[in-house]
Amino acid sequence: MGSEILIDPITRLEGHGRIHIFLDDDGEVDRAYLQIPELRGFETFARGRRAEDMPQITSRICGVCPMAHHMAGTKTLDDLYHVDPPPAATKVREMVYDAFMVEDHALHFFFLGGPDFVVGPSAPKAERNVLGVIGKVGLEVGKEVIGVRKELRGLISDAAGKVIHPVFGLPGGISQPVSPELRDRFAAGAARAVEFGKFALQVFRDVVLSNREYVDLVTSEAYTHRTYYLGLVDERNRVNYYDGRLRVVDPDGAELVTFPAREYLDHVAEHVEPWSYLKFCYLRDVGWKGFTDGVDSGVFAVAPLARLNASEGMSTPVAQEAYEELCSTLGGKPVHYTLATHWARLVELVNAAERMAELAADPDITSPEVRRIPTETPTEGIGVVEAPRGTLIHHYATDERGLITQANLIVATQNNAARIALSVDKAAKALVHGAEVDEALLNRVEMAFRAYDPCFGCATHALPGQMPLIVEVRDPSGTLVRELRRD
Amino acid sequence: MSETDRPFEPRIVAFFCTWCTYTAADLAGISRMQYAPNVRAIRLMCSGRVDPQFVLAAFRDGADGVLIGGCHPGDCHYQEGNVNALRRFELLRRMLRDFGIEEGRVRLEWISAAEGDKVQRVCNEMTERVRALGPLRLEPGPRRRVGVGVVPVGAAEAAAGPAAGEASEPVGVLETEGREAR
Amino acid sequence: MPEGGLNPKAVSTDGGPRIGVYVCHCGLNIAGKVDVKAVVEFAASLPHVTVARDYKFMCSDPGQELIQQDLRDGLVNRVVVASCSPLMHEATFRRATAAGGESPSHVQMASIREHVSWVTADGDDATEKAKALVAGAVRRVALHEVLEPRQSPVRPDVMVVGGGIAGIHAALTLADAGKHVYLVERETTIGGHMAKFDKTFPTLDCAACILTPKMSAVRTHPNITLWTYSDVVSVEGYAGDFRVRVRHRPRYVREDLCTGCLACIDACVHKQGKFEDEWNEGLSKRKPIYIPFPQATPPVVVVDREACIWFKTGKCPRTCVDACERDAFDFEQTETFDEVEVGAIILATGYRTFDASRMPEYGYGLYPNVYTSLEVERLLNAAGPTNGEIVLRDGSRPRTVGIIHCVGSRDAKHNLWCSKVCCMYSLKLAHMVKERIGAEVYNFYIDMRTPGKGYEEFYDKVLREGVHMVRGRVAGVTDEAASPEEEGHLVIRAEDTLIGSVRRIPVDMVILAVGIEPQPDAQEVRRLFNVSCGSEGFFTERHPKLAPVSTFTDGIFLAGACQGPKDIPDSVAQAGAAAAEALAMIDRGHVTLESSTAFIDDAACSGCKTCVGLCPFGAIAFDEDRKKAAVNEVVCKGCGICVGACPSGAAQQHLFTDAQILSEIEGVLEYV
């Protein structure tokens, strides 16, 4: 058999992944596998817990997007207890959630994924991090990145109790109303976030779009897949992160189906491979045809770019403008260029900021009526939100005392898993030739999925951890011809 | 003792209040009532002193069962210490069940100072029940101690707390009949 | 230890623990079962153990000397004694250790007699268990803190509850010693059961002649405050400092004015008695205003509110009031209360007699001529309903009398115990009946129990007087005649175990020798004073032999039949003993406080208040300014309820800290 390259792990993402590249005798990539080597089993130990604790327990699936799990869990409790929160509760939840989208997207663009572009895919790795970004765009900008996140996370803490692992979600509402004083601070924070979003878009234009090399990279075949796209949309088919119906478009942009989260089992299924703990989601309507794209394959994508593709636009002006610019620049919807996800992320950042401002201005937002006490016996509930990294579905069943008997979780990166695997294989095949593998090349392979901002911690509900990355290149006889450590 | 070289003998730790159950155990002795040697009684002033930590610590340290004995309701020397014991026990019992520990391994009994025979009966019953259940196979592992992190399993002097390490070697003076010989 | 996990006092003042283990043979009580040598060798191998010895009797002087010598030689600074129960000798070995110059709190006992050698069949098992208990004690004592015994002063006054012969004697003894005594009696007069008797066995001297002088002595004694028709409603505090609240029920006659002239009784609109006279066991009637008996103390009349026309209708000329020269009447009287502080309390609450109607086979309540012994005592009493005449309810004199012993006593269906006095008073009654009216007397007994000075002699005397003795339990009493000669008589059916046949004996009068029982409210009283009692209801003494008049609650002592059946001499003797114990405590001037009190690490207390409400004695105070809870170690009784509940481990208990108990747990499991 041929030689192997093992990329283990991938850095600057939450969670834990491993790429296994097999070379044939000619040194060409035979196949690249993305393996997720961990598993946690939150669903299993959720059994027997008190349903009302699930928003706090599941938020521990991921400390980077705890609000997404907390909110999905809370919405699931509404459904479980058959109780509709008062309007103020729903609006506060969405406002807080938008604040979270902004700061999380900012984190990814400037700390995790962005450095690949802002600093450059070939830049020395010691610079490909937030400090490098600060070096490139200036300390003031760096301070603003940190400052905006700090302000927004402060607001989230005050409204939700804690920013990392919020506590305010309860079936039928939230634990406390928003005071007028806090509302004003949300309004101010939103205004600052909008400006920051505009600025971030400008950074992207200046640094990426004005750079021929980058644009070619973004639009190169190595990073392109023609798949289905899934996202949450409002009644006007605009992108929404907190609530709505799930819409699927095909590789040509035509609507395949739109359905409420309660019907997710009819449309989304998980495929198991023996070589990864991560399950691969696909569309039941189309079916599992293996790791391939195209209209006949049930493989689909979620997350920012997918949300834009699955929608018919943004709900706010500045974002809508940016959305149109993105579509026209990249040749119209659906946009199949994986790396464009970074751009889409900034479009969403502005959108969330604008939406946050709208809600902060809503007269209901400071109403003391933020709870309805459940009166019905809990049975089964399903809740959905758009996590920064894509569609997130919680599904619980309980006994009559409200103790969990079954829990099922489908998280963003699982939805993306099959497409990410495609990206890795394709990128490897396009970029790796023979045993001569260098740093930058490996980084470009990593970029193929870092763009998704994948959270394998979430995906496997696994215990994330960082592994040293080792590339061993062996000749067909299996003897080591070269070792590259990219710990 | 390693129980590989002998048939399983349950070890049961008992927490007896000094006024009723411990006194009843004395009465059982005075009355020469024979019962299973498997129960090792620890004397407390009141069953209300029993901290659920004690029960878990006993299991962690190798007990197969834990028995708590107090005065009958209304008879507590401290008015309602035994009621507090009951409140904790009822919740602890339920929690241990969720831990997969059989109900037969923990027991709360009201035994008055006059009921030496009940001490005999309860100790025998409990020993047989736990014998039937077999050894409590807790996953081995260290245990946390008061004020310090974890101490390796079986570090004897660890329990000596602050004095640990200053232990003087036992000189083991073994004089029969003490100094009378002199 | 980081962050004060353990009681800071846990380390002995002179460095690490050096533990001496002393294994007692207790003759053969322990050594006969436990391999003492093996236990000693095992003990010597335990951490911090510097000395391990065994000895025949550790509690003996030479045994204690062993310990003290090792302490003096500096070989040990902590002591483990493996012997009998700590309830037996812990105090002994604490004293010995203190005498050896070490803190008395540096002692721990392992009960390898009561808990091991006496209850374990197999010797090897016993030895193994003994090792485990010793290991637990060794692990624990290594952490014992230095505790200096704490003392609190003792108030000089004493309360005696119950005005029977025991209470009277105790009160007088203390008063004569110069202590002020509060004597509380719930009836309208003191005297108790003894005051109802005519004569006392075996000397046959008249009860009134020996009792009434003591009763009046009580009334006139400058050091005695006598509260009759009163009862204790609450007791707070602790040995040396009890606060007792006493309720006085209204007599509607002022005690300080009434002279006991009894003019009011004659003047009552009721011309003669109409209400059951409790004092005479219902054998006579009294008026709504009455005095139990002429020598009642105090000699103050009382108005029966239930019976008095004035109270019932508000319409009554109240001739009684007019008759009173002292204007002693006060129909507005209500309950009043006194609260007194005393150093010690003596319980002399007495007994009740067995309710004969619980044994219907004996026909009490069914046949008018079946009497209880107490009723007959009243009949015989010159001050009784018949002025000492033995007549049946129809006024006739019985020619044959049957006395049935052990009624309610030594009976699996009722009371298992022997009431101790029935045989003797039955003989007394037999003698007096024969003496007074020359009737034929049959005594039906199971065993004749006459231990005591002059008792057996009295039995002989009665036998010689020709009283018939039938040995056997009586099956029943009936009025159904089986033969002409039984007609018109009560027939006692009994198996005569001496001649081995069932006999039917016709009699005119049956006397049931009812046994002694605890007072019906013994349980309430026990809780009120926080003493314990056996399952039957008699108060439990601290030790049946070594502390017969003490209770488990310091400062509270027992006298008389409330502790168990007693005759008069025993009651008086015990009352004297109780008085002496109280005197000793008062004259010492202080009591040693509970050593195992709870304490709260102030720095560690979060002010969560979990402990405050849990304390049954209100010993934990919460400081609202500092937001901390603190234990009043004088009030604390050392149960440790608060410690078991304290969620952050800030509350601990001296000699029962978490660390000590956890170490003992590990000790009893670690090695064997």
Add this chain to the structure above:
Amino acid sequence: MTKPKVAFYWCASCGGCEEAVVDLAEDVLAVVDAVDIAFWPVALDFKVSDVEALADGELAASFVNGAIRTSEQREMAELLRRKSAVVVAFGACAWLGGIPGLANLSSRESILEFVYRGSPSTSDGDGVRPQEETDVPEGRLRLPHFDETVRTLDQVVDVDYYLPGCPPPVDLIRSAVTALVEGRLPEKGSVLAPDVALCAECPRAQTKPTDLKVTQFRRPHEVIADPETCLLAQGLVCLGPATRSGCGAPCTAANMPCTGCMGPTSRVIDYGAKALSAIASLVAPSDEEAVGEAVDRLVDPVGTFYRYSLPASLLHRRVERDAAGSRGGGQGWARRS
């Protein structure tokens, strides 16, 4: 003077602890000034090889978050222990096992069974399961084994200090790092937080009656809690009395009960047992039946009282009673010889 070298590393955790470090915000830059971060995979591309290259004990301190469930995690913990003068267990998972420690209530098998067969969205009913070794046409793929039981950091390596919280409060992180930089470290084994329970800093504490008795416990979704009154006094199970302070009581401030993420004080060896004892002591009824009914309302006691500390508890995990072995005498493994 040369800046002290420090490392941040995550084992079995959610990444929240890393976020908490990032939340030092501007202070991140200050920290970067004060210390020399030798290793921080989540944010910086430094390498394990750099760590291996260090002399033993050259790292002034390693902050390790997350519990331990795989061999890789154990090896990293051991490596950092070797290279560090001081190892700090960072956060509830490293100290006590944390929420992932609740996995000790399930067997590894039951987890695999549900995820790859039982789950309603899993299509392949044919029981395909991830294998530790799989032969694919191109060669062989391996997956690491994951352990039956979640362990705390100090159950696998020696730990010098503990930072409590899920995640640790920013102030505590700051003062810990400062203490490290200034060399003002307390006694080994210390938890770097106040050693007093949460009530000390909860503004509601003063409204708690001194003689509180609860006749009926309530669950958070069953009652709209008064924003000022002690939550226990409202019948809610708040674990503040058993839990360390230092977090500033954000949960009770948000009108939700404390669930105990800050762990026990130094005087407690089993958080859950102590919390249980305190809560049970509030039960109002006295007779057996009524007490039973009252505590029956305290559903899921293990999940409630050991939410963050199951692996650190005296029992460590649920006792799995496989038919074989557990019954017969002989090889009991709780025994010591």
